Amino acid sequence: MVAGVAAVSVVIALIEAVIEIPNLLIVYLLAVVFCAVTWGWWNALGAAILAFLIYDFLFVAPRFTFTIHDPQEWVALLIFLVVAAVTSNLAARERARREQASRQARTATLLYELSRSLNGGDETAGLRAVAERLVAELGLDGAVIARSDDDGRLEPLVAVGKAEGALGTEPVGRVFAPPNGPNRPGRWIVLRADGRPRSAPVANFPLRRDDRQIGMLRLVGRPSGYADDETSLLATIADRLAVDLEQAALREEANRVEVLRRTDELRTALLSSVSHDLRTPLAAIKASAESLLQHDVAWSNEDRDGFAEAIVRESDRLNRLVGNLLDMSRIEGGGLRPQRDWYDAGELAREVIARLRPLLRDRQVALSAADDLPPVSLDYLMIDQVLTNLIENAVKYTPPATPIEVSVDRDGDRVRVAVADRGPGIPATAREAVFGTFRRLERNGPIQGSGLGLAVSKGLVEGHGGRIWVTETPGGGATFAFELPIEAGAAMDTSPGPDPAMTSAPTPSR
Secondary structure: OHHHHHHHHHHHHHHHHHOOOOOHHHHHHHHHHHHHHHHOHHHHHHHHHHHHHHHHHHHOOOOOOOOOOOHHHHHHHHHHHHHHHHHHHHHHHHHHHHHHHHHHHHHHHHHHHHHHHHOOOOHHHHHHHHHHHHHHHHOOOEEEEEEEOOOOOEEEEEEEEOOHHHOOOOOOOEEEEOOOOOOOOOEEEEOEEOOEEOOOOEEEEEEEEOOEEEEEEEEEOOOOOOOHHHHHHHHHHHHHHHHHHHHHHHHHHHHHHHHHHHHHHHHHHHHHHHHHHHHHHHHHHHHHHHHHHOOOOOOOHHHHHHHHHHHHHHHHHHHHHHHHHHHHHHHHOOOOOOOOEEEOHHHHHHHHHHHOHHHHOOOOEEEEEOOOOOOEEEOHHHHHHHHHHHHHHHHHOOOOOOOEEEEEEEEOOEEEEEEEEOOOOOOHHHOOHHHOOOOOOOOOOOOOOOOOHHHHHHHHHHHOOOEEEEEEOOOOOEEEEEEEEOOHHHHOOOOOOOOHHHHOOOOOOO
């Protein structure tokens, strides 16, 4: 301010030395306006008064005194003083509006960026991004965002910078009490320990929702405190963080409820399956075994063979049901780990059909396998189970006299296995639902099964990186097909698949 007025005085002196111009006092307005724009109105008013005195002392006769004899000079000086005050006031207001607009733009930009960080999907990463941005924007030493547990204790979620000293569960330093009504503005509360204020430069912004504290925004640094606009900004950010933490808590609660609901649904369906589908083969096995133990009855060899076959058949059925339940448990628990080896998919299909002959009885099953099939890396037992489930479904849901067609073909970099029947087919609206857990279509007549076969097949195929689907068989019926990827090395190998006798392919136990 003083330097500006002095510089203008030198300019006026140089002008008067060259040419005589009356009332050069107006030149001082340059310094006054500059001070108003740069430092505000009070500095500008001081510059105007200083310019008034210097001009009177240096350039108004008699010079080098503060005495004024000419009334016109008095009028000119007073008019200058008024004009300088008004001009500086206008310039200072414009500066204040510009600064306010800049702060509002900065606040809006910061809130937008923080909102984007919180809406990114990863809650922890979003909170860390907010803390890091606050540390960088406000020049802090560190920041902590904590959540309150059921007992009201603070549980730090993220800590950024030098926040080690602020990770305690109790507030330290200062706490900002947000506004409580239109006539009660927010205020800072200084926490004391042992009757003395804490010296740690820590500021706490409680995260509140509906008069409940659900967390804390703790800032480390800035011993000089925060300006009013910064305090307002941080209070707004605290409200936004409170909303985010509350929504996260609601999402967690909704997920827990959904898990409990699905668990209860699965438990109910499992109990229903165990109570009926598992007890039925057990009852048949028990009845056949008790019949064989009746030595007082003269059973014929044909009768005894029939009882033994019933025991074997129902044992296999029980084994498949238990296997499906165990497989479904592994799939839903994320414990599915295929034990892969190289097999010929066509030979695998041939072995499954041969093993299921007792189930198929007189049913005609046609197998067609392409000649150029490469070996496929797969878990024999799992894919055996998939194909077994598909063929069993075809037997259950189609008339006894209708044929079943099994085909194994190559489609680009995948091997496709399809099971086509000539039954009533599956409506287009139900083709996705049939792969759900415990889902069965309503058919006329009793259909035995737990409704797990297709769900298990879907999980086992997807565990191999493949896919499974159902379409309509041309001419009527349903075609279930699944694809398995061919490894790059196997795709170039034109040699026939391994001999099952040499590889000792395991006999499926399910």
